Amino acid sequence: MRVVIAEDNVLLSNGLELLLTAKGFEVAAVTQDGPGFLAAVAEHRPDVALVDVRLPPTFRDEGIHAAIRARRRQPGLPVLVLSQYVERRYAGELVSDGRGGVGYLLKDRVGRVSEFVDALRRVAAGGTVMDPEVIGQLLTRPAHDPIAGLTPREREVLALMAEGADNATVARRLVVTENAVHKHVGNIFGKLGLSPDDSGHRRVLAVLTYLSRP
Incomplete structure (x- = not known):
């Protein structure tokens, strides 16, 4: 299964590459920004992409928007997004097209290797994987309707x-x-x-x- 990774933290990106390779994935490319990610997706046509929400240059939402653009260019491209914190707006934006093959996990889940790898495989198979904390925030209901x-x-x-x-x-x-x-x-x-x-x-x-x- 071919993977493209977009992560600017070199230590984390190297760790992800080693981890996924050990689990039988083929890491086709590791990129550090949105344009590089989009170019890698176009070149390698991965089975799944792994993307950090925040990428250079502003470290705000470049990653999530690159993921959305990639899915528009390659409909159905499975994407698993990693984030340091729950960012409700970006999680909703990712799943709003209703196509499936998407996931949103907090980065600390990567340490739970079996769960993380299972989540990546489920996303690649067209499923939707959401971090429990993300689900909790998306379903938080206001006091009034x-x-x-x-x-x-x-x-x-x-x-x-x-x-x-x-x-x-x-x-x-x-x-x-x-x-x-x-x-x-x-x-x-x-x-x-x-x-x-x-x-x-x-x-x-x-x-x-x-x-x-x-």
Whole structure:
């Protein structure tokens, strides 16, 4: 089974390479940033990719966005993301396409070798693996139901968004115009208190709110 690793910490990346090789994986490439990862995926067409959430140059979200871009370029590419901490937004963004073959684990799970290797194999086989702490945060429910303030039509739109539908698909399914859907989506963002400053993630956050409702 061929693997591409994206990890900027040399000690950890070397350890992962040795560990996976010992467990029968073929490590096709080890990269340290998003562009290098995307190039390696395009060249080697791995069976599974292992990616750190935070990569150079800003160490914020380069890794997760590189993983998402790689899955768009190679639909269904299995990706297991490693993170030092639970980052709810990024975990939700990774699984939001609903295709499977994804995983999100905290780095301390790597030390549990058998569990880690099993998780990587399950992701490679098309399964979804989520760290228990990640699941706990994704399913944390607010004291009130924020969805209660939406109109029935807005709830229909949000439900379709949760299925991974884009605005054009929502419009087609509900037999309305895309402009109408755009207005509904804007209303949903406003009622859920999602700031325009979060424009790159508001859709994902809205879906997570819907999925974690009481």
